[in-house]
Every structure is written in C-alpha cells, then in structure tokens.
Amino acid sequence: MLFDALLGLLLLGLAWLLLSCRDLFKAIVLFVAFGLLMAIVWVRLDAPDVALAEVAIGAGLTGALLMSALAKLPVDNPPGRYSNEKTHWLLPLTLALMLLLVASGLGYALWSLPVIAPGLSGEVAANLEQSGVSNPVTAVLLNFRGYDTLLEIVVLLLALLGVWSLNSLDATPATAEKPANLVLDTLMRLLVPLLILVAAYLLWAGANSPGGAFQAGAVLAAAGVLLLLAGWRLPTALAGLPLRLALVAGPVAFITLAALTLLNARLLELPVEHAGMLILLLETFAMFSIGVTLAALFLGQRPQERGGSA
Amino acid sequence: MNISDYLSALLLIAGGLFFLAGTLGLLRFPDIYTRLHALTKADNVGLGLMVAGLAIQADSWAVVGKLLLIWGLVLLAGASVAYLIANGALKRGIRLWRR
Numbered sequence: 001m002l003f004d005a006l007l008g009l010l011l012l013g014l015a016w017l018l019l020s021c022r023d024l025f026k027a028i029v030l031f032v033a034f035g036l037l038m039a040i041v042w043v044r045l046d047a048p049d050v051a052l053a054e055v056a057i058g059a060g061l062t063g064a065l066l067m068s069a070l071a072k073l074p075v076d077n078p079p080g081r082y083s084n085e086k087t088h089w090l091l092p093l094t095l096a097l098m099l100l101l102v103a104s105g106l107g108y109a110l111w112s113l114p115v116i117a118p119g120l121s122g123e124v125a126a127n128l129e130q131s132g133v134s135n136p137v138t139a140v141l142l143n144f145r146g147y148d149t150l151l152e153i154v155v156l157l158l159a160l161l162g163v164w165s166l167n168s169l170d171a172t173p174a175t176a177e178k179p180a181n182l183v184l185d186t187l188m189r190l191l192v193p194l195l196i197l198v199a200a201y202l203l204w205a206g207a208n209s210p211g212g213a214f215q216a217g218a219v220l221a222a223a224g225v226l227l228l229l230a231g232w233r234l235p236t237a238l239a240g241l242p243l244r245l246a247l248v249a250g251p252v253a254f255i256t257l258a259a260l261t262l263l264n265a266r267l268l269e270l271p272v273e274h275a276g277m278l279i280l281l282l283e284t285f286a287m288f289s290i291g292v293t294l295a296a297l298f299l300g301q302r303p304q305e306r307g308g309s310a
Numbered sequence: 311m312n313i314s315d316y317l318s319a320l321l322l323i324a325g326g327l328f329f330l331a332g333t334l335g336l337l338r339f340p341d342i343y344t345r346l347h348a349l350t351k352a353d354n355v356g357l358g359l360m361v362a363g364l365a366i367q368a369d370s371w372a373v374v375g376k377l378l379l380i381w382g383l384v385l386l387a388g389a390s391v392a393y394l395i396a397n398g399a400l401k402r403g404i405r406l407w408r409r
Binding site (some may be wrong): 194 | 390
C-alpha cells in the first residue's frame with residue numbers, strides 16, 4: 001500500500017519534471033525513467049504483458065527514437081525559446097479553467113464507475129479453450145479481437161511510410177563509413193544472436209504466459225537498433241524489395257487470413273481446431289514486421305538502395 | 311525464518327548498500343570518469359549480491375539460471391557502455407579531474 005502510493009507520487013513527480021524540463025536530452029532521459037516506473041506500476045496491477053510492452057516499446061524503443069530525433073535536430077535550436085515570450089494573463093487562466101473542466105469531468109466519470117467491474121474477463125475465461133492458446137491476453141489480441149491487432153500493425157506501417165515520405169524532402173547523405181569501435185562491435189556480436197533467441201522465446205511463450213508478437217518484435221528491433229548504432233548498414237541489395245516484403249509480411253498475413261475467414265462470412269474468426277497454429281503463424285509474421293518496422297523507424301530515413309536514389 | 315532466509319536477507323541488504331554507494335558516487339563525485347567508476351563497480355557487485363540472494367529463494371535451477379543470465383548480461387552491457395561513455399568523453403576532450 002505504502003509502496004504503491006510512493007510509486008504513484010513518484011510517477012506524477014517524474015511526469016511533471018519531464019514536461020517542465022527545458023533541456024531536451026534531460027527530458028528524454030526522464031521519459032525513459034518514467035517508462036520504467038510505469039512498467040513497475042503495470043506489474044503491480046498484475047498486467048505483466050503490458051509491463052513487458054511498456055519496457056520494450058514505451059521506455060526502450062521510444063527512448064531510442066527520441067534520441068535519434070534529437071540528434072537530427074539543428075544544434076542552434078535553443079531549448080525553451082518559447083518560454084520567454086510575453087503572454088497575456090488571460091491565456092494561462094483560460095487554459096487552467098479548461099483543464100480543470102476536463103479533469104473534473106474525468107473525475108466524475110471515474111467516481112460513477114461501479115466499484116466491481118468485471119468487464120469481459122469472465123467471458124474471455126469461459127471461451128479461452130476455443131482460442132487455441134492459454135494466455136488470455138494473447139487470446140484476446142490474436143483471436144477474439146484480431147481486427148484491433150491488424151489495425152495496430154497497419155498503423156505502425158503507416159508511421160514508417162510517413163517518416164520515409166517526410167525524409168525524401170531533404171536527402172541526407174548516407175552516413176560515412178566509420179571505423180567500428182571494437183568494444184561496441186564485440187558487444188553487438190554477442191548480444192544480437194541472444195536477442196534473436198529471446199525474441200523467439202517471447203513469441204513461443206506468448207501462447208501460455210506473458211509475451212507475444214509485440215514484445216518479441218520490440219526485442220528484434222532492439223537488435224536492429226544495436227546493429228545500426230554499431231555502424232552496420234543494410235546491404236543495398238536487401239534495401240529494395242526484400243525490406244519492403246519484410247515490412248508488409250505481418251499485415252499481409254493478417255489480411256490474407258481475414259479474407260479467408262471472410263469466405264465463411266466470419267471476419268478473423270479462427271476455426272477452433274487450427275486456432276493455436278494460426279495464431280503462432282500470424283504472430284511470427286507480425287513479430288518480423290514489427291521488428292523491422294521499428295528498427296527502420298529508428299534509422300529515420302529510407303535505406304540506400306542499389307542503383308536508385310536514397 | 312530459517313537459515314537460508316537469513317542468508318538471502320543478508321545478501322539482499324548488502325546488495326542494496328552497494329547500490330546506495332553507487333548512487334551516492336554518481337551524485338557526489340566530481341567528474342564523469344569517477345562517476346562511471348562508482349556506478350559500474352557498485353552496480354555489478356550490488357546486482358551480483360542481489361542475484362545470489364534471490365537465487366537462494368528460487369524454486370528451481372532454471373530460475374537460478376535465468377537470474378545468472380540477467381547478471382551476466384548486465385555485467386557485459388555495464389562494462390561495455392562504461393567504456394563507450396568514457397571513450398566518448400575522452401574524444402570530446404573532457405579532462406580528467408585533478409584535485
């Protein structure tokens with residue numbers, strides 16, 4: 001009880017610190033710390049699946065993405081330059097009033113919730129046997145609410161397309177070949193195979209314990225980020241069609257299955273006898289695509305292709 | 311509480327002390343190199359003691375193996391990252407602290 005209260009207060013304090021911090025680098029570090037604490041909160045709430053995703057994607061990969069974005073910002077951009085502008089006293093007052101209104105509305109909504117709200121967990125538990133897996137989170141994500149996951153994966157792909165199309169506006173030259181740092185290189189060679197193994201384990205474990213495609217994909221992406229940081233670049237022969245195939249493998253697998261199930265007029269309703277196999281297959285493709293997409297987001301620009309422009 | 315409980319409590323507290331010392335060093339030491347020294351030394355040993363304390367309580371050898379794997383990974387990453395940070399600081403021309 002005391003621990004939870006302390007955790008909540010710490011979370012609020014960190015959130016305030018990172019929002020009010022003028023140094024962008026410091027704000028990113030605080031954001032990562034916030035993500036780690038948030039993961040502990042999820043563990044305390046008995047949601048290890050969300051905690052894993054929060055640590056891998058929320059703290060780890062988003063932190064790396066923010067850092068790479070910060071590195072691309074112009075250096076002469078003074079942080080907090082908006083704070084010195086004189087604003088009329090009416091603006092902060094109006095904002096405070098509006099925020100208060102929203103907060104009281106949310107508070108009222110929370111207050112009027114029933115104390116014991118089982119939600120749909122009972123129905124999930126009752127139908128778990130038909131889902132093909134024994135982890136209820138995986139059952140919901142991949143079977144009962146498969147179309148949500150389909151849309152999430154497509155959103156990730158759209159984000160990458162957005163980054164790529166923005167980046168073609170100013171063609172940044174590919175990074176020059178640097179002599180690789182020996183320690184970083186050795187670390188990468190030790191860790192990348194291990195990360196691939198962990199990703200495979202998380203994918204397999206997702207059927208009956210916390211884990212799954214998103215967590216495994218994030219671990220794969222971490223391997224990609226490590227490779228990119230160590231100076232490794234995608235061979236130009238792979239940057240064209242093979243990369244694009246890897247990016248769309250997950251969505252295509254999902255959409256194919258959706259189309260096949262639609263033949264029976266039941267969208268993404270998996271047949272009970274093959275459900276476990278289908279979920280594993282779907283998750284494998286999804287993990288692959290999620291990993292490649294997240295790593296490509298970290299790179300932040302279209303990789304150089306053979307013969308073509310970047 | 312039996313003897314193994316006391317032993318793991320002792321190990322965990324000792325580990326916590328190492329973390330405390332490392333954090334104190336991070337906050338109080340004068341430059342980046344001494345801070346790195348405090349952090350890596352303390353965290354490696356501190357985490358090792360914690361892993362030992364938790365391993366005593368583990369139900370199976372598989373759990374002990376996982377704990378040891380985590381410690382090994384942290385050792386590897388901690389040592390490498392400390393070197394990378396110190397190397398980067400040296401290349402940027404950050405001087406060593408002198409009294």
